[in-house]
Amino acid sequence: MPLHAAAATQIYTFSDVHALSQGLDKYVAKLSEEAIRRHGKFTVAISGGSLPKQLSAVLKHNQTVDFSKWIVYFADERCVPLDHEDSNYLLSKKELFDYVNIPAENIHTINPELVDDPEEAAEDYISQMTGTFATKDSVRFPVFDLILLGIGPDGHTCSLFPDHELLKENEAWCVSITDSPKPPPCRITLTFPVLNHAHNVAFVVAGEGKQDVLHHILDTAGHLPAQMVKPTTGSLSWFLDDAAAAKVTSTTQKGLERL
């Protein structure tokens, strides 16, 4: 698979969700190897929804990835206990963490003692990231090796929703939201400055239910949250199954590669 971290947008399409998971396995394994070689670790932020299952279906059996060097954050997380059915941590635990040897201390969850105080929970998450990303020089924004994102039918990503005040946040690394249109209402979420400072950002989108929003995002100029993800120097990739990509017609399709 001709993987390269081009600065441009790269769109990969797959015949079905299993092929998409196979493509993600190769993509993530390559980025993980490169990052570990470069700085001894692989810092990754994972979204919730259908992404963890799509990400992990093949990757959880990968025997070459050094998961012991992974440092995991969540692109967004619900303000619920870690054993709650709505927890993104629990979802990724069931789909991936239970199968691979990521050290528990390297999996950065929302502080379970702060789930009833979203603002405090967001501040605590920033403190956790400071521990991971701070260097001897002051670091303005954390630089993840990879951020994995989904999109909702309304074009939201993470817990950044259309027309929400949080879209304007350009300083804080993580913020809380208490009026999420997608339940549950209280969450913490990474912000656009963090998303757009990542070395690599990949959207993973599958299913015919995403056809219209994906057509809007990739074929029209606009300001949906997913359209505001524009890595300053990093790569932006789309991993799509054919069902989701059916209405994508833009010239970016020239970047379409079958993996």
Ligand SMILES: O=C(O)[C@H](O)[C@@H](O)[C@H](O)[C@H](O)COP(=O)(O)O
């Ligand atoms: O915590 C969340 O709800 C997710 O992070 C959210 O941003 C998700 O990625 C989209 O809503 C897409 O969800 P689906 O992939 O399930 O459609």
